[in-house]
Amino acid sequence: MTSSVAYDWRLTRDLDAFLGRAGDFLRSRPAQHTVALTVTDALRRRGTRQFGQDAPVFGSLERDGAVRATFFRTPPYRLNLTPLDERGADTLAALLADAEIEVPGVSADTDTAAAFTGAWRRRTGARAALQRSERLYRLGDLTVPEPAPPGRAKVASDADRDLLARWYTEFAEAIGEGGYGEPGAWADDRISYGGITLWEAPDGTPVAMAGGSAPVAGQVRVAPVYTPAHLRGRGYAGAVTAEVSRAALAAGVQEVLLFTDLANPTSNGLYQRIGYRPVSDFATYDFTYDRARGDEQDRARNGARGDG
Known part of the structure; x- marks a missing residue:
């Protein structure tokens, strides 16, 4: 599953393909990437449909031949991101919106979560509410x-x-x-x-x-x-x-x-x-959508495709 919206993002629903492409990147920063590492390990051991019938979706951002960031979403949970700059967040928002991938919220380090939330609001008109602020600790x-x-x-x-x-x-x-x-x-x-x-x-x-x-x-x-x-x-x-x-x-x-x-x-x-010492802070946002605005966007999208 690919899109031309953001040429350097690669999307897949194949866990093995995702880990084959992005596994080394995730292992390169095991603390910062702990959620992606532990969740994908659980999916590998327990099966990818453990949370429901909808298949997870995974993605990796590649530049200069190397993976720079990743995301995953295991429905019905929120989107989870590794650190992204504003351009990466904006291109990902565009890609997910055009691919019509449901995004009920996002969880990431504080700066990344804020950058994606802003991009997603601009792209979709979603309303965002901070659901939780967390701190990652490492044992000393x-x-x-x-x-x-x-x-x-x-x-x-x-x-x-x-x-x-x-x-x-x-x-x-x-x-x-x-x-x-x-x-x-x-x-x-x-x-x-x-x-x-x-x-x-x-x-x-x-x-x-x-x-x-x-x-x-x-x-x-x-x-x-x-x-x-x-x-x-x-x-x-x-x-x-x-x-x-x-x-x-x-x-x-x-x-x-x-x-x-x-x-x-x-x-x-x-x-x-x-003995735990702070590493970095994380934020979780929930998104809600105005139904009328969503219907209007669907009609515009269908019209652009010739479906209306």
């Missing part, structure tokens, strides 16, 4: 919280599947991402590689969880971290996050990463006390 020297809360860490197993699925649903709803994906399938995948650790109270009751992505390009991203509301403020999240971070380092990864919501000073403070 791990500092395990002391004293540790009562209990112990345990890697989740098949016996914990229903709990993980329920907590995943609660976590997704809490961050405004509920209703996407199948929680049981997510739990199965994480259990398959030891990707969730629980903190258990002394009586064996799980009280918190922290996950880690499967290692790819020498990095692991810690997520999700979740404690049920009635159990918060007791040190469980810090303890289980520290354990997941320690285990990742012990497995030999070069970088351990995580995102935090900048609107939550508690979590930002907690992770910095454990």
